[in-house]
Amino acid sequence: MEAIYAFCVGILTTCGFFLVLRGRTFTVVIGLTLLSYAVNLFLFASGRLKLDSAAVLGQSAEYSDPLPQALVLTAIVIGFAMTAFVVILAMRSRADQGNDHVDGQIRLPLNQTHISDKRNG
Amino acid sequence: MLSTAILIVSVLVCVSLALNLWRLLKGPSRPDRILALDTMYINSIALIILFGISSSTSLYFEAALLIAMLGFVSTAAMCKYILRGDLIE
Amino acid sequence: MQHLPILPILIPMLAAVLMLLPPLSNSISRHRIFAVLVMIVLIIASTWLLLTSHQQGTQLYILGGWEPPFGIALVADRLSTMMVLLTSVLGLAAQLYACAGDDNDGMYFHPLFMFQIMGVNGAFLTGDIFNLFVFFEVLLIASYALLIHGGGKQKTKATVHYVILNLVGSSIFLFALGILYGTFGSLNIEDMANKVTLLGEQEQALAKAGGLLLLVVFGLKAALLPLHFWLPNTYAAASAPVAALFAIMTKVGVYSILRVHTTIFGEDAGALASIIIPWLWPLALITLIMGAIGVLASPSLRLTAANLVIVSVGTLMLATAMQREAATSAALYYIIHSTLITGALFLIADLISKQRGKAEDRYVSARKMHHGKVIGITFFIAALTVVGMPPFSGFVGKILILQAARGMSEMVWVWPVLLIAGLACLIAISRAGTTLFWRSSGKSSNDVPISRLKLIAVALLLSASPLLVMFGGPITDFTNLAAAQLHDEGQSVYAMLPEGDK
Amino acid sequence: MEFWIELVVSVFLVAGGIFVLIGSIGLAKLPDFYTRLHGPTKATTLGMGCLLIASMILATYQQGYLSVHELLITLFLLITAPVTAHMLAKTAMHHELEILDRTSGKELSKRARERMNP
Amino acid sequence: MKTKPRFRLLPMPLHSLILFVVWLLLNNTVAPGHIVLGGFLALTIPLLTSGMQNTQPGFRKPLATLRYVLMVIGDIIVANFEVAMLVLGSSKKLSPAFIAVPLNIEHELPITILASTVSLTPGTVSAEISADKKWLYVHVLNLTDKDELIASIKQRYEQPLMEIFEC
Amino acid sequence: MNLLWVVLLPLIGTLVPLFTERFGRNICTLSVAILPAWSLILVLMFAGDIFDGQEIRQSIAWIPAMGLDLSFRLDGLSLLFLLLILGIGLLVILYARYYLSAKDSMGQFYAYLILFMSAMVGIVTSNNLIQLWIFWELTSISSFLLISFWSHKSEARKGARMALTVTGAGGLALLAGLLLIGNIVGSFDLDTVLSSGDLIRSHATYPIALTLVLLGAFTKSAQFPFHFWLPHAMAAPTPVSAYLHSATMVKAGIFLMARFYPVLAGTDLWFIIVSLTGLITLLIGAYVALFKHDLKGLLAYSTISHLGLITLLLGLNSELAAVAAIFHIINHATFKASLFMAAGIIDHESGSRDMRKLNGLWKYMPYTATLAMVAALSMAGVPLLNGFLSKEMFFSETLNQSTLGSLSWLIPMLATVGAAFSVAYSLRFIHDVFFNGEPIDLPKTPKEPPRYMKVPVEILVTLCLVVGIFPAYVVGDLLNVASLAVLKHEVPIYSLAIWHGFNIPLFMSFMAMVGGATIYYNRRHLFEFQSHFDEPDAKQIFEGVIQSIVRGSQKVIDTLENGSLQRYIFLLLLFTLVMGALPLLDLTQNTGSRAQIPLDGVTLTGALLLILSAIATVIWYRRRFLALIFLSVVGLIVSLAFAQFSAPDLALTQLSVEIVTIILLLLALFFLPQNAHKESTNRRLSGDLLVSGLLGCVIGTICFAMLTTPLNTISDFFIANSKTGGGGTNVVNVILVDFRGFDTLGEITVLGIAALGVFKLIAKMRIFMPTRDDKGRAWSNDPHPMMLEMVSQSLLPLALLVSVYIFLRGHNVPGGGFIAGLITSVAIIQQYIAHGVMWIKPRINIDYQWLIAGGILIATATGLGSWIFDRPFLSSWFDYFDLPWIGKFELASAMLFDLGVYLTVVGAVMLILANLGKLTTSERIHIKEND
Ligand code: NA
Numbered sequence A: 001m002e003a004i005y006a007f008c009v010g011i012l013t014t015c016g017f018f019l020v021l022r023g024r025t026f027t028v029v030i031g032l033t034l035l036s037y038a039v040n041l042f043l044f045a046s047g048r049l050k051l052d053s054a055a056v057l058g059q060s061a062e063y064s065d066p067l068p069q070a071l072v073l074t075a076i077v078i079g080f081a082m083t084a085f086v087v088i089l090a091m092r093s094r095a096d097q098g099n100d101h102v103d104g105q106i107r108l109p110l111n112q113t114h115i116s117d118k119r120n121g
Numbered sequence B: 001m002l003s004t005a006i007l008i009v010s011v012l013v014c015v016s017l018a019l020n021l022w023r024l025l026k027g028p029s030r031p032d033r034i035l036a037l038d039t040m041y042i043n044s045i046a047l048i049i050l051f052g053i054s055s056s057t058s059l060y061f062e063a064a065l066l067i068a069m070l071g072f073v074s075t076a077a078m079c080k081y082i083l084r085g086d087l088i089e
Numbered sequence C: 001m002q003h004l005p006i007l008p009i010l011i012p013m014l015a016a017v018l019m020l021l022p023p024l025s026n027s028i029s030r031h032r033i034f035a036v037l038v039m040i041v042l043i044i045a046s047t048w049l050l051l052t053s054h055q056q057g058t059q060l061y062i063l064g065g066w067e068p069p070f071g072i073a074l075v076a077d078r079l080s081t082m083m084v085l086l087t088s089v090l091g092l093a094a095q096l097y098a099c100a101g102d103d104n105d106g107m108y109f110h111p112l113f114m115f116q117i118m119g120v121n122g123a124f125l126t127g128d129i130f131n132l133f134v135f136f137e138v139l140l141i142a143s144y145a146l147l148i149h150g151g152g153k154q155k156t157k158a159t160v161h162y163v164i165l166n167l168v169g170s171s172i173f174l175f176a177l178g179i180l181y182g183t184f185g186s187l188n189i190e191d192m193a194n195k196v197t198l199l200g201e202q203e204q205a206l207a208k209a210g211g212l213l214l215l216v217v218f219g220l221k222a223a224l225l226p227l228h229f230w231l232p233n234t235y236a237a238a239s240a241p242v243a244a245l246f247a248i249m250t251k252v253g254v255y256s257i258l259r260v261h262t263t264i265f266g267e268d269a270g271a272l273a274s275i276i277i278p279w280l281w282p283l284a285l286i287t288l289i290m291g292a293i294g295v296l297a298s299p300s301l302r303l304t305a306a307n308l309v310i311v312s313v314g315t316l317m318l319a320t321a322m323q324r325e326a327a328t329s330a331a332l333y334y335i336i337h338s339t340l341i342t343g344a345l346f347l348i349a350d351l352i353s354k355q356r357g358k359a360e361d362r363y364v365s366a367r368k369m370h371h372g373k374v375i376g377i378t379f380f381i382a383a384l385t386v387v388g389m390p391p392f393s394g395f396v397g398k399i400l401i402l403q404a405a406r407g408m409s410e411m412v413w414v415w416p417v418l419l420i421a422g423l424a425c426l427i428a429i430s431r432a433g434t435t436l437f438w439r440s441s442g443k444s445s446n447d448v449p450i451s452r453l454k455l456i457a458v459a460l461l462l463s464a465s466p467l468l469v470m471f472g473g474p475i476t477d478f479t480n481l482a483a484a485q486l487h488d489e490g491q492s493v494y495a496m497l498p499e500g501d502k
Numbered sequence D: 001m002e003f004w005i006e007l008v009v010s011v012f013l014v015a016g017g018i019f020v021l022i023g024s025i026g027l028a029k030l031p032d033f034y035t036r037l038h039g040p041t042k043a044t045t046l047g048m049g050c051l052l053i054a055s056m057i058l059a060t061y062q063q064g065y066l067s068v069h070e071l072l073i074t075l076f077l078l079i080t081a082p083v084t085a086h087m088l089a090k091t092a093m094h095h096e097l098e099i100l101d102r103t104s105g106k107e108l109s110k111r112a113r114e115r116m117n118p
Numbered sequence E: 001m002k003t004k005p006r007f008r009l010l011p012m013p014l015h016s017l018i019l020f021v022v023w024l025l026l027n028n029t030v031a032p033g034h035i036v037l038g039g040f041l042a043l044t045i046p047l048l049t050s051g052m053q054n055t056q057p058g059f060r061k062p063l064a065t066l067r068y069v070l071m072v073i074g075d076i077i078v079a080n081f082e083v084a085m086l087v088l089g090s091s092k093k094l095s096p097a098f099i100a101v102p103l104n105i106e107h108e109l110p111i112t113i114l115a116s117t118v119s120l121t122p123g124t125v126s127a128e129i130s131a132d133k134k135w136l137y138v139h140v141l142n143l144t145d146k147d148e149l150i151a152s153i154k155q156r157y158e159q160p161l162m163e164i165f166e167c
Numbered sequence F: 001m002n003l004l005w006v007v008l009l010p011l012i013g014t015l016v017p018l019f020t021e022r023f024g025r026n027i028c029t030l031s032v033a034i035l036p037a038w039s040l041i042l043v044l045m046f047a048g049d050i051f052d053g054q055e056i057r058q059s060i061a062w063i064p065a066m067g068l069d070l071s072f073r074l075d076g077l078s079l080l081f082l083l084l085i086l087g088i089g090l091l092v093i094l095y096a097r098y099y100l101s102a103k104d105s106m107g108q109f110y111a112y113l114i115l116f117m118s119a120m121v122g123i124v125t126s127n128n129l130i131q132l133w134i135f136w137e138l139t140s141i142s143s144f145l146l147i148s149f150w151s152h153k154s155e156a157r158k159g160a161r162m163a164l165t166v167t168g169a170g171g172l173a174l175l176a177g178l179l180l181i182g183n184i185v186g187s188f189d190l191d192t193v194l195s196s197g198d199l200i201r202s203h204a205t206y207p208i209a210l211t212l213v214l215l216g217a218f219t220k221s222a223q224f225p226f227h228f229w230l231p232h233a234m235a236a237p238t239p240v241s242a243y244l245h246s247a248t249m250v251k252a253g254i255f256l257m258a259r260f261y262p263v264l265a266g267t268d269l270w271f272i273i274v275s276l277t278g279l280i281t282l283l284i285g286a287y288v289a290l291f292k293h294d295l296k297g298l299l300a301y302s303t304i305s306h307l308g309l310i311t312l313l314l315g316l317n318s319e320l321a322a323v324a325a326i327f328h329i330i331n332h333a334t335f336k337a338s339l340f341m342a343a344g345i346i347d348h349e350s351g352s353r354d355m356r357k358l359n360g361l362w363k364y365m366p367y368t369a370t371l372a373m374v375a376a377l378s379m380a381g382v383p384l385l386n387g388f389l390s391k392e393m394f395f396s397e398t399l400n401q402s403t404l405g406s407l408s409w410l411i412p413m414l415a416t417v418g419a420a421f422s423v424a425y426s427l428r429f430i431h432d433v434f435f436n437g438e439p440i441d442l443p444k445t446p447k448e449p450p451r452y453m454k455v456p457v458e459i460l461v462t463l464c465l466v467v468g469i470f471p472a473y474v475v476g477d478l479l480n481v482a483s484l485a486v487l488k489h490e491v492p493i494y495s496l497a498i499w500h501g502f503n504i505p506l507f508m509s510f511m512a513m514v515g516g517a518t519i520y521y522n523r524r525h526l527f528e529f530q531s532h533f534d535e536p537d538a539k540q541i542f543e544g545v546i547q548s549i550v551r552g553s554q555k556v557i558d559t560l561e562n563g564s565l566q567r568y569i570f571l572l573l574l575f576t577l578v579m580g581a582l583p584l585l586d587l588t589q590n591t592g593s594r595a596q597i598p599l600d601g602v603t604l605t606g607a608l609l610l611i612l613s614a615i616a617t618v619i620w621y622r623r624r625f626l627a628l629i630f631l632s633v634v635g636l637i638v639s640l641a642f643a644q645f646s647a648p649d650l651a652l653t654q655l656s657v658e659i660v661t662i663i664l665l666l667l668a669l670f671f672l673p674q675n676a677h678k679e680s681t682n683r684r685l686s687g688d689l690l691v692s693g694l695l696g697c698v699i700g701t702i703c704f705a706m707l708t709t710p711l712n713t714i715s716d717f718f719i720a721n722s723k724t725g726g727g728g729t730n731v732v733n734v735i736l737v738d739f740r741g742f743d744t745l746g747e748i749t750v751l752g753i754a755a756l757g758v759f760k761l762i763a764k765m766r767i768f769m770p771t772r773d774d775k776g777r778a779w780s781n782d783p784h785p786m787m788l789e790m791v792s793q794s795l796l797p798l799a800l801l802v803s804v805y806i807f808l809r810g811h812n813v814p815g816g817g818f819i820a821g822l823i824t825s826v827a828i829i830q831q832y833i834a835h836g837v838m839w840i841k842p843r844i845n846i847d848y849q850w851l852i853a854g855g856i857l858i859a860t861a862t863g864l865g866s867w868i869f870d871r872p873f874l875s876s877w878f879d880y881f882d883l884p885w886i887g888k889f890e891l892a893s894a895m896l897f898d899l900g901v902y903l904t905v906v907g908a909v910m911l912i913l914a915n916l917g918k919l920t921t922s923e924r925i926h927i928k929e930n931d
């Protein structure tokens, strides 16, 4: 179980970081969201995995570590606040700059400008 | 017997989820995918209920309830998005 | 007063909240009066806290009565109280400046400003590493909102960069915290320091990864190379009072490195001792060099000031890398100096750009400034200070750091780089000043009146410069003690708990 | 646990599971969107209903008092499923999704799309 | 439609009742404390949300309502078996269809309930309601007799609903 | 009596002119002179003691951590310099009164000048190395201000900047050198340092320290190759040239060498560096001076040459040479200052400094001409004038050295050549200006200057004569004590007589005279010869160098900081990768000793769903709606994972946040492009994939290692105290609202701020409103589907009830204020979606801003409540009550805190979403998309 859990965290991290590296705000936001999933799972994992042991007194025989859970809760809320801000910021950026590129302007790699020139010609 | 039943149902629900994912990946249209997602929400309620039964606890009831409530909102919002673009107008 | 340590967090927080509610909400004039009063109260409280901590020893505030390491504790030692007071003073100046009109360019300026102060103070005071994360987020989200204040393309673009980078940074912070909790099983910094030598081999490797990832996070905040790229445009785009306030933001990163890496991964941490130092040396040097190159390359005063921030970060990181009391003490002195003066420089840049029409604060010929003389005097003082020319405070910080490096093998690098960076700043600033004030064409520009409030704000910050030199003796005495406190591993927060709570 | 309770619970569970699966099979295999819409929206309601009843019985038995809060989930599902289906159908018509050729009254979908009378 | 002036503290008595029951359901209890609390909530929440409700014709026939609910549940069960067969069988045998059902009821709530019922029951999904609320478009999974289906919808569901809502 | 006042008086005097300027030129001048004069009187009062061989000291502790004390000394060398600085300073003040025009700001000028004077006084009286350096830098600053006094002139700005840069660089080197010396000695106290000569000279870092100190001295004293700034400093008003660039500031470097003579001199290194530099400077200065057409240019190069001479003398490692050097300091100061003043008068009265135009001024200003000629003759080293005396000493010292071995004769030879050029340009100064025909095209007709403008020149020229004729009486004592201070022991026997008989120095002087006259007589050939060489314009070269540095820097910055966020993030991730991966090399094994949970099919299915959906999100990231759908699947699975691994609270929270996030993203997506084109190159994609993949591996590995390693945590405490100390059985919730309530307070603050920030963002937003979807379809004509409306509104009370339920139970079982808040918000948002803003507007009349503030306020107030009971902030309180019929129930402050959380969450989410929704209700703007 631990292995597959860690694997999933790794995959989410990879996907999150990959999307964060893209050039468009919305994609970056998606990436950040994926990343926050990875982060939350990771932070949660710091208390180790336990089945059937919710940290509610009297409900289970043993209890999972409640502290990381509380931390993840805080992280989720903060992550949500940040996502909300960055989403609206993406809109604002689009509104102000006329495009949704993270740099406010589209940078074409050299070889692509070449292609588009060809297309125009 | 109960545990066998739980096992069987787990398999059934998992297969369902896999089928949902298949539809989700295949599409072909957006409504198809939303439908698949909605089904997935409902199937995960099943999974949670099953989970509650197998560990004989009611701690997960609220999770199921929330999925029922919020899954609907999400699906409705997605449909509204496709229909009108603007969710709140 | 037993609640003193939490006041620097609660005062701005409550002030911010009250400003969102009637009768204060929706009235900028009420906001202004209230905010300035609150800030003065905050300065009084911070000073009081600093004196208490200085005279009676570190003040511990145990939130909720749950003693560390279980609950969250605020640790008001000399270092943290000094930073808090610094923040308050900088805050007051930035706020006074904003009250002259910049605060009305958008909504919620004063509440956000207060929240920002709250976040910064919280980050300084907390003794809990996750709580540090929370306050980082408070100060970050407030800074995001403040950065956009005033609007415009440049700000939006800068904010996008700043926000996204910091969100990635926050993710890395959480990864690091996960690792640290997953190995230490604790979040209290002092407690972690106690446990660091007890870790098994396996945990050590993990904890090291955690510690190094924290360097990434703090380095990003501090604008350590190669994580500094966001800074110049962000600071240059921000409205003046915000940029001035941001002068403390990089210091939060520096402070965190000082606090966390000196306490947990300090010299007594066994196998994990000084894990970041091999990295810090080269990074600090390159940061300093890049900052200096940036200063030389800057086409406007705001960018110059922003790059000067990078220079100061490089300098501070060098001092941190030395891992010596004397160096830390020097760094603390330098922090006070550089924070207040770069803050002032951002404000001055704004004063200038308002006077020069379209040329703004760019280094091009423009019409003569109408209030060139008074602005020139402020610029001159700030310039001398940042360049490190006597009689202003820059040279003291520089000499202290130079002296702290003596006898180290790294001195061969530190001295020339520091001195040459100083020369680069001198060249750049003298070009900047002569161009801005003297290379004028045509008649004097229209009279753009300067608000007295703005001048007061600038003067408030600038006055720090000579004062820091004049009272250099007592101040360095204080920073010496603060540094000693930070480096003294024997001092534990637990020692301060009453018997029963242990 | 008494045998008959276990039996009843197991039956409900398996029945529920089967319906859930059938819904998803329908979703996966039916030929066009409108037919696929039928599978999940219905089968899941009953599937879920069975599962929830199983859960209710079991919980009541185990806790010693009537545990009926699962009804609430069913209530929610019953209220929302039709709206979901309706919204999805609207979406599909709006996108003018391909309708299976042998569907009778295909042209009605165009009327429906505009919310006009037939 | 008659709209009587209502007792201000109890703007929606039925809602209040439902809420009260749901509260007890949620808490799985009939403890006195929860009865008090449930009662309190059942009173206050409708007060808070009354502004958010469009006035609708009220339920007048509790018995008829119950009968309707039971019938629908029965139909759902049957429907599920039928649909199950259709789904599992060869999809080539399906003959799907769009049909338009003329509506006699006028108010939004009854129409919604009717459309919902249609969706919940055998092989039919309410796809759309015409803008003038006179037609209900239904997609049928496997249509055998169009007129019979329309008639059955009208008779089996619309009729009782008209009775329940007295319209 | 207080030595401190000698420095303080002029320092205070800096401010005087700023206040007295308004009272007119005379009063201003007078008032300015008072404090320096007073200071001079003090010095003179001290002089007796000094002549008696005493040294006066005064010291106040300042910044001990830095080794900086406020510490002053007065010895012979200081006395000599103080007399020069204050004496000539006073003369310059008087001179400037007439020199400055009405347009010039006299107050400003005097302020700078007195500031400079104070700095110089500080340098020569410092008894602490760092303090000395402080004043040293102050001279650079004040000289910058003085050179750039006519700041409207490009010349002045550039000249000032050049001087500042060169002397500033030297200052930094000096600082390093002084710090090194301080480190060697262990003290920055000058007395201590001066008595540690052997220690310093034998120390390993001596060569570095020496080089650095000399760099400071040479830059300040315009020694080759740093001499180029001095001629360009002539853009300053002439009083400044006379004072700074001949008499005092440039002498600061000389002073420094003299000051450290006891500890730094005496080695071969010292000799080689100092004497050769001095010699080269002497020759270059003398040669170039001849060709300058600008009067001040000539004088500037002459100054360079004479400074080279003094340096050469100091470098000879001979005590007599040092005495000669000191003597020449005095002499050069007097004749050069008077020459500059004379040049200034000529410029002032004729409007030109160009010697090609200035001719035959003898007729127009005979008195001034006489004074100038006397000074010029002194410069040439003509007997009976002071210049002659020190030059004689110089010649004889060049003969007394043998350090170059068999080539030692070169030095006197070259010294004579230098002297010959010196004679030649002095002759040119006299002949070309005062004779040589009639003036050409002068802007003004030359005349004698105002009476008092001549007084300073008169005094200085008189000094030249008096010293030249009665050297022993006039400067004997002074020279003696100054030499004593430099040499630190008995001054060798020397004679200040005018006549030493026929000897080689006299012959050298003779040769220089004849040679100079010959050179000047044949100047045309020389000028022609010189004209073949393009004279390098130091200013242009210097500016060029600076500009290429700046351009280079800009290039570096532009290349690195190219404004591409993608690059910045890439670097951040790369750095993270390195930091995260390297420690893993120490990780001996991935798998720890903790028992693992066996894998089951459900988990595997979940993992599969998660992985495939995550990958699908990445694959289809350009089809944004699709990405969003897959993102929600990931979110769903993550919440299920939380549920599975015993974290019901997390599952609930994740679910609710997830839905709100999806709604938010959908709202935003409407205003953003729906799809994006491929714009990353494959290379970039693979690079990004590599880094993020590796990071994923690192994080995954760490995660696995962590999961399999046993952990001792503080959490047992929470489980043990949750019920008894926090009054709740849901430990996670008790941690949130009690044990770590402070985190939660911060967290809701973040949420509140985010909402404010979003509102701020929205307030100034001009949005794009697509009228069609990405496939070009018009939007559906049914904005508010009836069924949705009906069902949504009937769900609202139910949802609220569920919120209350979740809220109330949170303390004991999963739930709590945050989740409840989100449920409430979602329910309200659902109403917005179903009914639209216009429908809601009259129905919900809550200021969400107040809700946020109120929520935070309630939470904070709950925390503050504990102050009443003298407990720390956020101390919780709870108790159980038993009411008849109702039964036992619990009241806890945590509930109130949670209420704050609830309100904040509702306020924040609604402020964000509702306002975002409102955006579109305003007039639709359709702007053509440009991407
Ligand atoms: Na001439």
Ligand code: NA
Pocket: C063, C064, C065, F737, F738, F739, F741, F874, F875, F876
């Ligand atoms: Na507490």
